[in-house]
Structures are given as C-alpha cells and as structure tokens.
Amino acid sequence: MNLPMCPALVFDPADAAQHGQAILDNVLEAIITTDSRGLMTSFNRAATRIFGYAAQEVIGRNVSMLMPAPDRAQHDAHMVRYESTREARVIGVGRETFGLHKCGLVFPIQLSLSAIERDGQLSYVGLVRDISEQKEAESHIERLAYYDALTGLPNRRWVLDQLAQLHSRFAKQGGHAALIFADIDRFKSANDTLGHAGGDALLRATGMRLKDCLDGQGLVARLGGDEFAMLISDLDTDADMAQLEAAQWCQRLLHRLRCEHQIAGQEYRTSASLGVLLVRDGRESPEALLAHAELAMQQAKSESRDTYRFYAAEMGRLAALRASLLNDLRLALQRQELALVYQPQVDEWGDVLGAEALLRWRHPSRGMVSPADFIPLAEQSGFIIEIGQWVLRQACDMLAGWRRHRQTAVLSIAINISATEFLDPEFVPAVSRALAVSGADPRRLKLELTESVLTVDLSDLARKLSALKCMGVGLSLDDFGTGYSSMAYLRELPLDQLKIDRSFIVEIDRSARDEVLVRGMVDMCRVLGLSVIAEGVETPSQRERLLACGCTSFQGYLTGRPMSAEDLRAMVETCQPV
Numbered sequence: 276m277n278l279p280m281c282p283a284l285v286f287d288p289a290d291a292a293q294h295g296q297a298i299l300d301n302v303l304e305a306i307i308t309t310d311s312r313g314l315m316t317s318f319n320r321a322a323t324r325i326f327g328y329a330a331q332e333v334i335g336r337n338v339s340m341l342m343p344a345p346d347r348a349q350h351d352a353h354m355v356r357y358e359s360t361r362e363a364r365v366i367g368v369g370r371e372t373f374g375l376h377k378c379g380l381v382f383p384i385q386l387s388l389s390a391i392e393r394d395g396q397l398s399y400v401g402l403v404r405d406i407s408e409q410k411e412a413e414s415h416i417e418r419l420a421y422y423d424a425l426t427g428l429p430n431r432r433w434v435l436d437q438l439a440q441l442h443s444r445f446a447k448q449g450g451h452a453a454l455i456f457a458d459i460d461r462f463k464s465a466n467d468t469l470g471h472a473g474g475d476a477l478l479r480a481t482g483m484r485l486k487d488c489l490d491g492q493g494l495v496a497r498l499g500g501d502e503f504a505m506l507i508s509d510l511d512t513d514a515d516m517a518q519l520e521a522a523q524w525c526q527r528l529l530h531r532l533r534c535e536h537q538i539a540g541q542e543y544r545t546s547a548s549l550g551v552l553l554v555r556d557g558r559e560s561p562e563a564l565l566a567h568a569e570l571a572m573q574q575a576k577s578e579s580r581d582t583y584r585f586y587a588a589e590m591g592r593l594a595a596l597r598a599s600l601l602n603d604l605r606l607a608l609q610r611q612e613l614a615l616v617y618q619p620q621v622d623e624w625g626d627v628l629g630a631e632a633l634l635r636w637r638h639p640s641r642g643m644v645s646p647a648d649f650i651p652l653a654e655q656s657g658f659i660i661e662i663g664q665w666v667l668r669q670a671c672d673m674l675a676g677w678r679r680h681r682q683t684a685v686l687s688i689a690i691n692i693s694a695t696e697f698l699d700p701e702f703v704p705a706v707s708r709a710l711a712v713s714g715a716d717p718r719r720l721k722l723e724l725t726e727s728v729l730t731v732d733l734s735d736l737a738r739k740l741s742a743l744k745c746m747g748v749g750l751s752l753d754d755f756g757t758g759y760s761s762m763a764y765l766r767e768l769p770l771d772q773l774k775i776d777r778s779f780i781v782e783i784d785r786s787a788r789d790e791v792l793v794r795g796m797v798d799m800c801r802v803l804g805l806s807v808i809a810e811g812v813e814t815p816s817q818r819e820r821l822l823a824c825g826c827t828s829f830q831g832y833l834t835g836r837p838m839s840a841e842d843l844r845a846m847v848e849t850c851q852p853v
C-alpha cells in the first residue's frame with residue numbers, strides 16, 4: 276500500500292534475513308523498531324550506547340520510555356492518531372528532539388521515523404543520532420559570535436539583533452523599550468592604577484552590577500572596551516510614562532555603579548555616564564539607535580559624568596559643534612588665544628592673599644568661550660594635559676615675576692587641576708619641573724583639586740599628594756560639598772584648604788539650612804587643621820554671614836571679578852580693603 280505522506284520502506288524478506296543483524300549492529304545511528312502499539316521489537320548496539328539500556332532490558336517495553344516527560348505523554352496518542360488517519364506529523368519527517376538516557380539525562384537527538392506496513396500490520400523504525408556534541412559545538416559558535424569572552428555577557432552584535440527584533444515587535448503591537456548606553460568614567464586611569472588584570476576585574480564587576488540591578492527585567496551586553504548597553508523592554512505604552520521609567524532605571528543604575536568595588540584587595544570607586552533613548556516602532560536602524568545612545572552618553576560625560584542624558588535630535592548638531600570646537604582648541608595654544616585671568620582671594624580685612632588663575636579662550640570667530648564649555652571637551656579628548664601644563668608654566672612664571680616685588684612676593688596663585696591631569700603619571704614631575712625652570716616659590720603655588728580625584732585608588736592619591744606636599748606646594752579641595760568626600764578622606768589626605776562650593780554661599784544669608792552646613796564645614800576644617808575659603812561671594816550680607824560662621828577668606832565678585840595680572844597688581848598696590 277502506498278502512503279503518499281509517509282514513505283514506507285519496502286523490504287525484501289530474503290535480504291533482510293541475510294544482512295539484518297549485521298547491518299543493524301554496525302551502523303552509527305541507533306535503530307529501534309517497534310510494533311504498531313509502540314512496543315520495542317529490536318534495539319541495536321548503537322541504541323544501547325546512546326540510551327544506556329541493553330536490548331533485553333527494553334524489548335517488549337513501550338518506546339516512550341526513551342523520551343523525556345512531555346514527549347512521553349503524547350506518544351501513545353500520536354500512534355493511535357496515525358493508525359486511524361495516516362496523517363504524518365512525525366513519521367517521515369526528520370526532526371531534532373530530546374532523548375532520555377537510562378541514567379535520567381535528557382540529551383538532544385536527531386530522529387527520523389518510518390512506518391513499515393507488512394501483511395496489513397504496521398511497524399515502525401526509528402533512526403536516532405545523538406547530537407549532543409554537535410549542539411555543544413553550535414552553542415560554542417553562538418557564544419563566540421554573540422558573547423563577550425571577558426564578561427560572558429552578550430556582545431554588540433547581539434544588541435543589534437535584539438533591537439531589530441524589538442523594532443518588528445513594536446511595529447506590529449506598539450510598545451517601548453529603553454536602550455541605555457553606559458561608559459565607565461575615567462576607565463583609562465583605573466586601568467593605569469589597577470593594572471590590566473585589575474581593569475578586567477573592574478569590567479567584570481561592572482557587568483555583574485548592571486545585571487544585578489536590572490534584576491531580570493532587562494538585558495546587559497558589553498559593547499567593547501568599557502562600554503555596556505542595556506535593553507529594558509516592556510516599558511509603559513504611553514511614551515511619557517515610558518520615558519519616566521527609563522529615567523528611573525538610569526538613576527538606579529548610576530546609584531548601583533557608584534558603590535565601592537573591592538578589586539585586587541583595594542577599595543575602588545567608580546561611576547559611569549549613561550546615554551538613553553526610547554526604542555519604539557522604529558524607522559531608525561539598530562546601528563543608528565546605538566550611535567544615538569552613545570551620543571547621549573558623551574553628552575552626559577561632557578556635562579558632569581556620573582549622570583545620564585536622553586538622546587535628543589539636536590545632539591547631532593551639538594556633536595558637530597563640539598568636534599569643531601575641539602579642532603579649534605588644538606590650534607588655540609599655538610595661536611596664543613588662551614590667557615589666564617586672576618580672581619583675588621582676600622582675608623577678612625580685605626587684604627589680598629593671592630588669586631585663582633582662570634583660563635580664558637578668545638576664539639577668533641566665536642568670541643570668548645567659557646571654560647565651562649571647553650574644559651570638559653579638553654578633558655574628554657585628553658588635550659587638557661597639554662593645556663594644564665601651559666597653565667602651570669604661566670602661573671609659575673607669574674609667581675617668579677611677583678617674587679621680585681615686595682607687595683606681590685607674598686601672593687599665592689591657585690590653579691585648577693582637573694582629575695584627568697592629576698591622574699596622569701607625568702603630573703607630579705611636571706609640577707616639579709615648572710617650579711624649577713621658573714624659579715617660582717613652591718609655597719606660593721596652590722593646586723585646586725576637585726573631589727572627583729578622590730574617586731581613585733586612595734594610596735596612589737596619597738602618594739602623589741605627599742610628593743607635592745614635600746615640594747612645598749599647597750593643596751586645596753575645590754567645590755567642596757558637591758562630591759563624595761568622606762571624613763576619612765579628609766583626615767588621611769595631606770590637604771591644606773577646603774574651598775566651600777558657591778552653591779552653599781548663594782543663599783547663605785536667606786537659608787538657615789545652608790548656614791548650618793557652612794558652619795559645620797568650617798568647624799570640621801578647624802578640627803582637621805585645614806584652612807577654609809568661600810567662593811562665589813557676591814554680596815556684603817553673604818560675607819557677613821560667612822564671618823559669623825567663622826570663615827575668614829573669600830573669593831567672589833564682591834572683592835573682584837577675574838581680571839588681568841596688571842589689574843590685580845594695581846589692586847594689590849592700592850590695597851583696597853572691602
């Protein structure tokens with residue numbers, strides 16, 4: 276009888292009898308025959324090897340014993356259906372499924388099943404190949420193609436695939452996902468201080484943290500270097516609500532990343548900058564989405580680090596502007612467009628103690644560009660090192676010049692050192708060189724560091740600060756109160772001064788809370804033996820309140836805006852008290 280959908284083998288009984296056993300026992304595949312009820316009638320050697328049973332253990336028993344639970348339950352019903360309808364679902368169709376070994380192990384198999392009809396009696400022949408190794412090899416290849424070897428997380432290609440899938444899903448049924456691009460802040464200096472093995476450990480730890488934080492509600496991938504991507508799907512269908520959820524996720528992630536790491540026995544603090552966008556029904560390619568998220572991350576990084584930014588279409592323009600500014604900045608030093616201005620620092624009598632040197636850039640077509648705009652750009656590109664060295668040399672030359680006049684010889688100059696500069700291994704030698712070459716008095720040079728330098732390895736930091744201290748250079752902690760400083764840092768590090776951030780001063784004469792905070796900072800400085808200065812003092816009443824808190828050094832528009840060196844000198848010479 277012909278079964279169009281299920282090819283039946285046609286046996287010549289004479290041949291079968293002659294070669295049957297020999298063939299059965301020598302093929303690599305398991306060959307199992309059953310009668311019409313599914314009871315096994317033969318079980319070759321390969322079947323024994325693959326399933327673990329000897330032939331005599333299984334002959335006469337139902338073949339479903341070789342199948343794991345879901346298949347086993349359906350097996351008898353399949354046979355009954357086939358017998359009555361001859362509708363082949365499994366028979367004649369080779370497929371990958373699972374086998375059950377005698378020891379209970381479930382393993383992948385390739386199964387092809389044929390029906391034989393002889394004298395009106397149906398029987399079945401199953402050919403089974405163990406494909407565990409093949410599957411293992413396939414998943415290894417998949418791991419190589421889709422996973423990152425260092426962290427075990429999926430890679431960039433995987434993210435692009437997932438984005439493509441989300442696109443088509445959202446196009447059909449709507450919905451939102453968040454794509455978050457994360458980049459560890461100052462990873463390069465982490466690598467320098469921790470060594471490469473430490474850097475790798477930091478990357479692994481970061482991957483784990485991100486994964487932990489998403490808690491199964493999103494997926495993390497490593498894109499390469501210190502860049503990670505997260506995809507959080509199933510956000511609200513309302514775009515505004517989804518945006519809010521995405522922002523909350525960013526905050527949670529940032530918080531989680533901020534906690535201290537234990538890397539190679541050292542405590543290590545990091546942070547990251549995040550760029551985020553909502554993935555919707557999608558006209559943009561997955562590659563473009565990833566590029567946009569990266570742009571938003573760069574924006575976060577250039578604004579303040581340790582923060583997140585949403586992608587906005589105008590960021591493309593911003594990026595172009597940044598690139599052109601950076602280009603111009605590289606030329607600015609050669610074209611002598613950079614200059615320092617000096618803002619006086621005075622005591623309670625109004626006597627000038629020194630000045631903070633602040634950088635100015637006179638751009639040929641844009642006019643004055645604020646350091647708040649170009650310093651982050653210079654930091655990001657690493658160009659700040661060159662700029663910083665120029666500032667250092669200028670300040671030292673100025674100090675050397677002041678040394679020759681009685682009225683200016685006692686003045687100090689404070690220069691701003693960004694964390695990138697400070698972390699550069701060449702920084703301390705460069706300070707020493709600049710002092711030696713210029714002949715400036717090291718005791719008149721003050722370095723203003725922000726709390727962001729405190730996020731690195733404490734022992735390395737202490738070593739550098741001590742080396743500077745040994746030269747006689749003063750160390751001031753800028754923007755105090757806005758970062759992470761703990762008492763432990765302040766106690767252990769050889770600092771000379773805290774500079775209370777302007778944000779505490781703005782409302783000190785109106786806000787009791789700010790006044791209490793400032794008083795606390797001043798008292799703390801007294802206990803720790805540090806001097807204290809307030810920045811951004813604009814009004815007499817702010818100054819009064821600061822004096823009442825015990826703070827006796829000031830800098831701000833009240834005593835003088837940043838000015839040229841000549842103007843500062845004139846101010847010192849006329850010695851105008853406030």
Ligand code: C2E
Nearest residue numbers: 633634646647650666691692693811812813831832833837
């Ligand atoms: P900063 O170190 O906190 O400097 C103080 C900023 O506040 C200066 O802005 C100064 O002009 C401004 N300021 C001073 N007094 C007052 C006041 O009474 N009221 C108000 N509203 N503002 C006041 P500037 O010069 O624009 O500098 C901005 C930032 O750029 C600086 O903040 C510093 O972080 C960075 N910067 C400036 N020069 C350098 C430099 O040579 N190297 C590095 N690495 N950073 C620099």
Ligand code: CA
Nearest residue numbers: 631691723753
């Ligand atoms: Ca400063």
Ligand code: CA
Nearest residue numbers: 753754776810
């Ligand atoms: Ca400051």
